[in-house]
Amino acid sequence: MPKKSDAPSQRARLKRGHERGDYKHQTIHAILDAMPLCHVSYVLDGSPVVTPTFQWRQGNHVYWHGSSASRMIKKSDGADVCMAITILDGMVLARSAFHHSVNYRSVMLFGKASIVSDPQAATDRLKAMIEGLYPGRWDMLRPMNDQELKATTVLSMPIDEAAAKVRTGPPIDDDEDYDLPIWAGVLPVSLQVGAPISDPRVLSGVKTPDHAQNFKIGGHNKKP
């Protein structure tokens, strides 16, 4: 179990379910790398806004991107953001309503977003996103042009204030409830990737690349 003093900051410290917390980079990076889908929240005109997007990690930074014309993207340079990554691994059915739960791997990150303004650096980051999802794809593509690069804003945030929270295993019921004749257990949930569906306009003779055949998402939940 992590110590409270392990938390990198007050706001990143887990307030509830502390025993499920983990502040180790290894745990946090593994969850970020397994699940590109994230939810980023901002304060816009005093109100909270949360939007889904994809994140990717390079070293100790996390990146995401959006349209340069987006009001949210423009306003997020230098702004406080909170990012959540959540992988649902199972439904946990207990003997009482109260102890129902879910198995999951999650990360919460706090920090200030900043725009990657150097065009070469932004290009390198976008390449890393594509290559992280689909190894070998960047060099197969029609190269990105200046107009596309200008239309895209890449944001970054250091992974300094972060906490992972993980639940695995069976339900935890009250001692006396184990004697009740009630079914309890776990329903494993995972993201599955189906067979690639080729765009009808793919030229004949073009093969489906390995990165499309072998795509995985959600990582491996070792302990259901």
Added chain:
Amino acid sequence: MPKKSDAPSQRARLKRGHERGDYKHQTIHAILDAMPLCHVSYVLDGSPVVTPTFQWRQGNHVYWHGSSASRMIKKSDGADVCMAITILDGMVLARSAFHHSVNYRSVMLFGKASIVSDPQAATDRLKAMIEGLYPGRWDMLRPMNDQELKATTVLSMPIDEAAAKVRTGPPIDDDEDYDLPIWAGVLPVSLQVGAPISDPRVLSGVKTPDHAQNFKIGGHNKKP
């Protein structure tokens, strides 16, 4: 395509990808009902915070719950919140990096949270959550006691300021790029539920209920 005037409020109006927006209750409700996992964001001491939790819908309200001891739950009574529900349906691989995308069904809800303070109403809501996930389960369980009810806070928000956004189908490439010998297409992604794993301490003779055998999540994505 929805008209801008269809949007229920300025902040709920989609700013980007307007052609993928949908303000119809039918669309919004279907996404909420298909995916209990949601991300709720608040402003806490001036900073954004986003946390994953489960939501469920009854009529034109959405509900979620948390520990009564949680600072975030206590502070959210009467507070502005934004909730996002996101179902990832596929990875969209285009002929240029710029046109890569994902297929998804998503909802964004804005509003003020309020605590369901009446104990009977809160109990009814919690029952609806359990029954929505696992039909018939509530009456099989050891009944909820007063201490558990006190430890649980149910929050509600009307589904008044809401927008759905949905992408389906193949990549949309630049006209001239369709002549390039590059594979493009969709990798379908969906949540799968595995066979129930009984808690080792389930009493012998207790059968796995239908709601555990038949559990589904993520709804059906008709058009990959």
